[in-house]
Amino acid sequence: VAATDQQSVCAPLPVLGQDVTVPLVTGGEVTYAALDYAASAPALQRVWDDVAAYAPYYGSVHRGAGHLSRLSTELFENARKTVAGFLDCRGTDQVVFTRSTTDSLNLLARALPAGCQVFVFETEHHASLLPWRHAQVTCLDAPRTPQQAVRTLELALADRDPYGPALVCVTGASNVTGELWPVRELAAAAHAHGARIVLDAAQLAPHHPVSVRDLDVDWVAFSGHKLYAPFGAGVLAGRADWLREAEPYLAGGGASRGVARRADGGVDVQWHDGEARHEAGSPNVIGAYAIASACTALTEAGFDTLVAREQHLIRTVREGLAEVPEVRVLSLFDADAPRVGVISFVVAGWNSAHFAAALSAEYGIGVRDGLFCAHPLLRTLLGGDPRTRGECGGPDAAVRVSFGAGTPDEHVERFVTAVGELVRNGAKWTYRTENGRCVP
């Protein structure tokens, strides 16, 4: 969805931290421009208010008999329903609360049936690439078009043992290029070959509606802290069967229905079948509640409006960067491929870590530099070997700017101006490495 004119673009949603000021090395101070949403987005004010309103009332969940325990249990279980609605889950799907996307994918990795083959593209974030290493993993070549991604997967799946279980893990939107992946088509290819598919929606869910039914994916994983909720909670939603048949991800109270000491001195246990099986220990009730609040807030704001606003910001950044010939924006697919507000680039003659440090110290802009937990992808995009990266960034690292529902126009405009000025005039300060980071 592209906004056609300025009029159709809504105001940013209120988020925390919009008034934070930071000092500049050049003197004075400026309001902080948080342009690192892809790492962690600021919490929505609405989420914060909801959490603050609930905080005096929280109590232990599930087995507490007191009023506040019952209230908290209801809110926790309702949070599941809200998330299931947000993701348009099937009626039989489970919503398991985890710590993060990384945690969700590791949980699923522990629940793979015996002999499961796993297929991933080398372009994945390490959270999607690494949890399956104990299984039989096929790492697929980086495709250069969405169609090639589907074709590559089809060819790989056609080669596999058609009777054994298989799982495809794919990211909906890249945390490096922001490009959208053809999830529906990849899911169709997976299913046509008897495989299942899990969607890493860490970068997709904050920017686009995700419908489990429409995309026909088997599982979805995402993190609260990228979806405008605070740190500490995430979600794995999807099919119940593999989860029900697996050993609990964590063993302990809450996951067990009954435990008994055996005559021979051992311990017998019956595990729960539902979500509780993989939620041992006292759950992060506030985290789950915050995620549900964010889901509600985004749904009420309307993704059409949010997407239109974000596309407007993307255009501002891309058009601004296109004016600076020294800047190369990183794309795997076509430059016009649909994308979310995540843009990585390198600047000729600049060390990426120095560039990011100068944006922070001289303009109060928070971006990210490095390899973004996607080393094989960065290698494809930039060449070189990320394992031999120089101390403070280096030529094979990039700068990433990312934004979303809370970003005011001024932040991206300041960013575009700053890039132009830094490239034209050079940094006003010098930067050195301290504890692996570049500082003024």
Ligand code: PMP
């Ligand atoms: N997948 C993608 C695409 C991501 O961008 C990230 C976070 N950068 C993750 C997974 C991991 O998310 P978390 O750190 O919240 O577990």
